[in-house]
Amino acid sequence: MKEQSPRKILVALAGLAALLVVLVLTAIVSILLLYTEPEWLSVSDKPELPTGNPVTIEEEISEGVHVPTGFKVGEGLELVIGNCTNCHSAKLVTQNRFTKEGWINVIRWMQETQGLWDLGTNEESIVAYLSTHYAPEARGRRKPLEVEWYDLE
Ligand code: HEC
Incomplete structure (x- = not known):
């Protein structure tokens, strides 16, 4: 085998070193x-x-x-926002006027036909809020x- 000149070996080594540096830098x-x-x-x-x-x-x-919904501020507001704005606009609530029993009927109707959930212990507060702030208004004198x-029963 023909002996390599030291210069060729050096050049080859330098080339390898340069390649290694590039690889390491790329990795870093x-x-x-x-x-x-x-x-x-x-x-x-x-x-x-x-x-x-x-x-x-x-x-x-x-x-x-309450600006986003138009609900009047009062006790139970938070519950009404949480339970009555999921399926329809709050407007549907605020444009209606019912007595306590009327509101309960609306809630029952939605529960029986529209998939409204059981309001549990919150129902009383919700109905109280609705029948206080959205009660039938006096018309005329x-x-x-x-x-x-x-x-x-
Ligand atoms: C699971 C869905 C759902 C939730 C929650 C819900 N509703 Fe409804 N509600 C409906 C649907 C559906 C209608 C019928 C909408 C229509 O006719 O466009 C309706 C209609 C109404 C109406 C109109 C009834 C009428 O006689 O025209 C009122 C008032 C009402 N909802 C109040 C409420 C109140 C108060 C709450 C909170 C306790 C509530 N809704 C929560 C589904 C829901």
Whole structure:
């Protein structure tokens, strides 16, 4: 076998060394990019999650009205927002006027035919809120009839 000249060996070694340096640098840069995930490299199209606290009901109240729904402020407001705006607009609620029994009937009707869930112990507060703030209004000069309601068995 013909002996290589020392110069050729040196050049070959230098070439190998250069290749190694390039490989190592590439590896380092790749690892850095993987771990730091710079903004410009981001391929994710996930929407940015909102930061900070979500808006509370209190913050959405202005002049006695819960602005997003139009509900009047009162005891039970939170429950009504939580249970009565899932399927239809709050307008459907606020444009109606019923007595306590009327509201219970509407709720029963929705439970029997529209998939409204059992309101459990919250029902009383919800009905109280509705019959206080969305009660039949007096029309004209006559006062609304005072009716003694009795429980139907
Ligand atoms: C599971 C779904 C669902 C939920 C939750 C729900 N409703 Fe309804 N509600 C309906 C549907 C469906 C209708 C009929 C809508 C229509 O006719 O366009 C309706 C209609 C109404 C009506 C109109 C009734 C009429 O006689 O025209 C009122 C008032 C009402 N809902 C009040 C409420 C109140 C108060 C709550 C909270 C206790 C509530 N809804 C929660 C489904 C729901």
